[in-house]
Amino acid sequence: MKALEEKIKREGKILPGNVLKVDNFLNHQIDVRFMCEIGKEFKRIFSDKEVTKILTIEASGIGIACITSQYFDCVPVVFAKKSKGTNIGDDIYSTAVMSFTHGNINNVIVSKKYLNPGDKVLIIDDFLAKGQALLGLCNLAEQAGADIVGAGIVIEKAYQEGRALVEAKGVRVESLAKIQSMSEDGDIVFC
């Protein structure tokens, strides 16, 4: 998605430790008008597929998923939660997800009520790098016996192993911007 690549080049910042910071439009401040373009693009890519539910993970995925849902006839969005709150109940699917950004492991959960056999699930997330969050979401959908239609990712670090790990499970991965390499002097090369 050319407009996204240009936006990343224009507004993204590369921080030490191979971190691409796009918090001015994607994961702290959200450019809602641009998210609508992203939602339309996911619809275009997955237009051949029936989708009955969008699955994402808190927090950054939620806004993208809700906007995207509108282009899929407002199917429900379910967001996996990163820790067990006091009022979620025991009737949950759960999986452990390592976060390399924060250096910790989260228990990621979804209520069994909201993922079911027969659901055709489109997974949406902001980033794909080492793939742990996406694998966790796939795992939750599989526990529920739902079909995974595919994974729609905004930004992929294509030089990391995430895509290979997820595709190895037979899941279709579609990323709107695929970064081939980036360097700390600010240079970003897209695939």
Added chain:
Amino acid sequence: MKALEEKIKREGKILPGNVLKVDNFLNHQIDVRFMCEIGKEFKRIFSDKEVTKILTIEASGIGIACITSQYFDCVPVVFAKKSKGTNIGDDIYSTAVMSFTHGNINNVIVSKKYLNPGDKVLIIDDFLAKGQALLGLCNLAEQAGADIVGAGIVIEKAYQEGRALVEAKGVRVESLAKIQSMSEDGDIVFC
């Protein structure tokens, strides 16, 4: 908002400890079509006001805020984060917020880049009860020197002190459903 009151009665569950669980449409699974009605209603209520930014707090506020933004000409959404990640930088506004639901205190932060003097901020959140999260968001906006246009809340527990605390700061509070009382046998009375 009558449709919201009916939805709460139909789909909400009251749990021990005065917890209203509406996670089938608001804060775990999100009914995006209904969120559009909520966004329209916030626009109707605040139609007399100029809004340049919507401020909310992760995680449940994000979806509501992003959908609502579309009825305010897609103004940017900024979501406050509940703990300091490793890549947010030091240039932040910060405030401590007590969570009665989870029994802990979160450091709630916003990057200084995304709240500025001159911003006309509409604060959006899913619940208002004891008011701590909303007071924290007001505090962040005040630190930035931004104007607070008002606070748009989906569900208010009107028998708790949140509204009084926030109104005492001179902030206009508008809730789409105001609960006067609820009992563990499932009875909910709206104001």
